[in-house]
Amino acid sequence: MKKRLTPLNPQRRGFIKRFSAGLIGGVLGLVPFLSGLAVLFDPLRRKSAGASAIHVASLSAIPEDGTPRKFSVLASRADAWNKSPQTPIGAVYLRRTGPKTVKAFNVVCPHAGCFVEFVAARKSYYCPCHRSAFALDGAIASASPAKRGLDELEVEIRNGTEVWVKFQNFLAGKAEKIPA
Amino acid sequence: MKFFDWLDGRTGYRKIIHEALYENVPGGARWRYVWGSTLTFTLAVQFITGIFLWMAYSPSSQTAWESVYYIQNEMTGGWLLRGIHHFTAQAMTILLVLHLMQVIIDGAYKAPREVNFWFGVALLFLVLGLSLTGYLLPWDQKGYWATKVATNIMALTPIIGPALQKILIGGADYGHHTLTRFFALHAGVLPGLIIVLLVGHIYLFRRHGLTAKEPRRRPDAPFWPDQLLKDAVACLAVLAVIMVFVLKGGAELGAPADPSEPFAAARPEWYFLFLFQLLEYFKGQYGFFDAPIVGALILPGLIMLILVLMPIVGKWRLGHRFNLSFTVALLLGAAMLTAIAVRHDAKDADYNASLRTAHRDSERVKVLARARGIPPSGAAALLREDAFAQGPRIFARNCASCHRYDGHDGLAQVPSDPQSAPDLKGFASREWIAGMLDPARISSSNYFGATKFADGKMAKWVKRNVPKHTAEQQAQMRQIVIALSAEAQLKSQRALDEKDSAEIKAGREFIDGDVACTECHKFHKENEEATAPDLTGYGSRQWMIDFITNPAHERFYGKRSDRMPAYGVEKMLDQKQIEMVVDWLRGDWFEPDTDLVSK
Numbered sequence: 001m002k003k004r005l006t007p008l009n010p011q012r013r014g015f016i017k018r019f020s021a022g023l024i025g026g027v028l029g030l031v032p033f034l035s036g037l038a039v040l041f042d043p044l045r046r047k048s049a050g051a052s053a054i055h056v057a058s059l060s061a062i063p064e065d066g067t068p069r070k071f072s073v074l075a076s077r078a079d080a081w082n083k084s085p086q087t088p089i090g091a092v093y094l095r096r097t098g099p100k101t102v103k104a105f106n107v108v109c110p111h112a113g114c115f116v117e118f119v120a121a122r123k124s125y126y127c128p129c130h131r132s133a134f135a136l137d138g139a140i141a142s143a144s145p146a147k148r149g150l151d152e153l154e155v156e157i158r159n160g161t162e163v164w165v166k167f168q169n170f171l172a173g174k175a176e177k178i179p180a
Numbered sequence: 181m182k183f184f185d186w187l188d189g190r191t192g193y194r195k196i197i198h199e200a201l202y203e204n205v206p207g208g209a210r211w212r213y214v215w216g217s218t219l220t221f222t223l224a225v226q227f228i229t230g231i232f233l234w235m236a237y238s239p240s241s242q243t244a245w246e247s248v249y250y251i252q253n254e255m256t257g258g259w260l261l262r263g264i265h266h267f268t269a270q271a272m273t274i275l276l277v278l279h280l281m282q283v284i285i286d287g288a289y290k291a292p293r294e295v296n297f298w299f300g301v302a303l304l305f306l307v308l309g310l311s312l313t314g315y316l317l318p319w320d321q322k323g324y325w326a327t328k329v330a331t332n333i334m335a336l337t338p339i340i341g342p343a344l345q346k347i348l349i350g351g352a353d354y355g356h357h358t359l360t361r362f363f364a365l366h367a368g369v370l371p372g373l374i375i376v377l378l379v380g381h382i383y384l385f386r387r388h389g390l391t392a393k394e395p396r397r398r399p400d401a402p403f404w405p406d407q408l409l410k411d412a413v414a415c416l417a418v419l420a421v422i423m424v425f426v427l428k429g430g431a432e433l434g435a436p437a438d439p440s441e442p443f444a445a446a447r448p449e450w451y452f453l454f455l456f457q458l459l460e461y462f463k464g465q466y467g468f469f470d471a472p473i474v475g476a477l478i479l480p481g482l483i484m485l486i487l488v489l490m491p492i493v494g495k496w497r498l499g500h501r502f503n504l505s506f507t508v509a510l511l512l513g514a515a516m517l518t519a520i521a522v523r524h525d526a527k528d529a530d531y532n533a534s535l536r537t538a539h540r541d542s543e544r545v546k547v548l549a550r551a552r553g554i555p556p557s558g559a560a561a562l563l564r565e566d567a568f569a570q571g572p573r574i575f576a577r578n579c580a581s582c583h584r585y586d587g588h589d590g591l592a593q594v595p596s597d598p599q600s601a602p603d604l605k606g607f608a609s610r611e612w613i614a615g616m617l618d619p620a621r622i623s624s625s626n627y628f629g630a631t632k633f634a635d636g637k638m639a640k641w642v643k644r645n646v647p648k649h650t651a652e653q654q655a656q657m658r659q660i661v662i663a664l665s666a667e668a669q670l671k672s673q674r675a676l677d678e679k680d681s682a683e684i685k686a687g688r689e690f691i692d693g694d695v696a697c698t699e700c701h702k703f704h705k706e707n708e709e710a711t712a713p714d715l716t717g718y719g720s721r722q723w724m725i726d727f728i729t730n731p732a733h734e735r736f737y738g739k740r741s742d743r744m745p746a747y748g749v750e751k752m753l754d755q756k757q758i759e760m761v762v763d764w765l766r767g768d769w770f771e772p773d774t775d776l777v778s779k
Contacts, residue, residue, distance in 0.1 A: 017405040024412040028419060032225045032264055036232030038257025045256060081243075081250040083553020 048180060051168035053154075057094060059161045062102060068095035068118050068125075068136070070107060073167045092153060092165055093118060093125070095136070104153040104165045105138050111146035113172040125150060147175040201404035204389065207396030209406035212286075215279040216385070217411035218418050222272045223378070225419075226310075227371065229265040234367055237317070239359040242558035244319035245436040249549055249559065252433050263426030269311055271422055273451045276304050277511070284490070284507050287500055288391035294491035296384035299377050301487055306374050313366035315449055319359065320434035321538055325446030327362075328354060333459070336470040337477060354439065435541035436559040445534035447525070454517035455480070457524075483510060533593045537573075544569050551772030565756070571764020574757050578747065579604075584626075585765075600630035601744070604765055608668035608719020610676075613661045619643040632742045637700065638712065656690045660697070663687025668719030671768045691715065702735075713737060724762040728753070 057071045070093055074086045091107045093116075105125075107115045114129035124141060125134040133141035138150035154166040169180040188194045205213070236255060238247040251258035280300070283289055289297035316327040335345035350357025401407070448456050455476065462475035486493075486506060493499040525531045541563055548562040555561055563569045572590030580589035582601035589595045603626040606612045615621045622642045628634045649657060663684045666677045677684065688704075691697045702710035713736045717723045726733065729748025732741035747753040753761070763769055 014405065017409050021405050021409040021412050024409075024416050028221060028412065028415050029224075031419060031423075032228040032261075035257050035260040035264055036229055039232050039236060039251065039255050039261050042236075042255040042258070078553060081246040081254070081549070081554045081559075082556050084556050 051166045053164040056165045057163045068093040104155045105150040202402040206392035208398035208401040214414035221415040225268045239363040240356045248318040263431045266431035267422045267425040290494045299381040313362045319437045321443040322434045324437035325443040333476045438560045453521045454514040457517040457521035567760040567763035568769035570760045574761040610665040659687035
């Protein structure tokens with residue numbers, strides 16, 4: 001059997017050797033690890049697409065009596081390496097407030113991000129997840145867990161008939177509208 | 181320090197660290213003992229970089245290449261991470277050979293270390309398995325076709341071969357499940373087995389101690405710090421070499437795999453080239469079974485067997501010498517086969533043309549992917565619909581048996597058939613038309629030389645009239661060239677055409693008037709007399725599409741058309757293919773905005 005040797009007087013055994021061994025060991029570990037971390041943290045560099053006006057519907061498709069109607073929002077979407085033309089990126093409720101004026105709400109509930117439904121019988125929006133309720137104008141009904149009303153989006157009527165919405169999502173759960 | 185005392189009381193970690201650091205190194209630290217540590221180090225690098233790559237890799241036939249492209253070209257530090265993983269894999273193979281050599285030279289495989297030697301041999305094959313599976317994962321042309329060859333050979337195994345192949349590739353053909361299976365092997369099964377065997381390998385190594393090189397030059401010393409420092413320096417050197425490769429070249433990513441686009445230059449990774457070359461010598465059928473089985477399975481199997489038996493053979497008086505000479509012969513043989521393969525490829529014109537095309541494709545697809553984004557159907561579609569990529573291929577397959585493009589077939593190969601139709605490089609450009617109207621060139625092989633028009637009306641007219649032209653008429657001819665070329669609306673001449681609008685106007689009038697091209701040709705207005713090709717829009721996109729669709733149409737050569745087939749009418753090419761070859765000939769393919777290119 002071999003004999004284990006305990007070093008004599010370890011303090012005196014080449015400090016430089018220990019130090020360089022440790023240093024080199026650190027470099028050896030850090031190079032692969034840091035290059036991996038760079039890739040891991042790559043998403044921090046990416047920003048959300050930002051709001052741009054999207055043609056959502058024609059004016060005539062929105063009920064004239066002021067009942068809101070849901071429309072899908074289609075846009076070309078980039079997902080990592082893929083670019084997909086005209087895919088649904090969300091939905092909006094459009095409601096007429098006059099013959100040539102329209103209001104738009106993002107269907108995403110500002111409480112936790114579910115989709116709200118418009119219930120015609122009660123003339124209000126309900127969220128199926130945590131029972132938040134919103135009035136026709138988007139304001140929170142009392143006893144809702146949501147901290148703010150539905151997120152209103154900018155609307156523009158182009159060429160007299162086209163409804164363009166500046167589509168955007170906002171952070172859920174906050175009292176203020178903060179772009180997501 | 182109370183915490184550490186507590187921790188030691190519960191775990192005994194100090195003893196473990198002590199065991200690890202104060203292992204006895206008989207005869208003191210030496211450089212020749214570093215190989216095992218460098219291998220452990222490279223394996224650790226592969227685990228670290230592999231797990232990070234895993235976070236961005238997506239194994240499916242529509243996302244594998246695409247996600248690797250994204251890692252390599254779009255993600256911060258992705259090229260570095262992938263480069264390290266790629267070249268460390270290659271370094272590992274070299275270190276494996278060095279480690280094995282040392283074990284055999286020093287007789288470290290002999291009793292009592294037989295079992296540990298077998299652990300090592302098993303590890304060697306598991307690591308080679310990692311290389312083999314990893315080669316396919318980027319799903320580029322090279323990996324795809326090379327791996328396909330490997331799995332096809334596997335299918336030749338008697339009786340179980342076809343079933344084995346189906347199980348490995350997850351179906352009858354390559355697809356999503358090939359990738360999910362290879363990836364599970366590469367990132368799960370093989371690394372898991374390696375960890376288990378490596379623990380055993382190191383445990384047995386510790387149990388029997390280091391095989392000392394005699395004579396011992398110095399007294400025994402503990403592993404820490406002298407040997408560990410040497411190991412660390414060796415690992416640093418390995419890492420430095422890897423980094424040189426990463427920074428100088430980087431990991432390659434070919435064009436995305438395309439089952440409809442065979443890749444003649446597919447080769448396995450360089451350290452498997454000897455096997456590839458070995459297969460060259462085993463072709464056809466040996467009675468009961470297929471010959472490649474000998475080169476791919478039986479011979480390597482025998483070599484493996486001898487390797488495994490080395491500890492037993494080593495007991496024999498001459499056993500060690502046999503083992504040593506066998507290993508050296510094996511390495512020399514592999515080196516020789518590799519050299520033959522490399523030299524053979526270097527001289528092979530088909531191989532080199534294929535490599536050039538592959539390189540062109542891989543550069544092109546990156547440009548397209550960056551400028552347009554990759555469609556959900558995958559990046560191969562980008563190349564399939566791209567005039568720059570497909571034009572020369574279509575030309576080489578369909579046109580180059582008669583025509584040429586700058587003297588070659590579009591893919592820089594000179595076809596075996598002699599040229600018998602015009603060279604179409606720069607077709608309808610000013611230079612090209614000037615050559616057509618040059619009495620010295622119109623009947624040369626680059627124009628009408630080998631066609632039945634070599635002595636036709638046009639050639640006769642040029643040869644009879646042009647030499648007699650006065651200075652004024654020569655000027656008219658120049659303007660005709662400019663005007664006729666402007667009909668093509670070539671991208672490369674856009675600026676020139678704009679600048680020379682006055683000359684174009686004059687030239688058009690000469691075509692119809694003084695020079696009287698319209699005696700035979702139609703040009704912008706009805707012409708019942710016309711018997712020669714319509715010069716209206718000559719060389720324009722639509723003109724060329726129509727021409728290739730049917731050169732014997734009355735608008736072109738009519739009944740007097742030579743050998744050229746009506747590619748569209750006879751459905752030899754579809755509309756898209758005709759458009760792509762036309763766009764390529766006209767130099768009109770998608771080009772991204774310059775700021776995208778420079779990015």
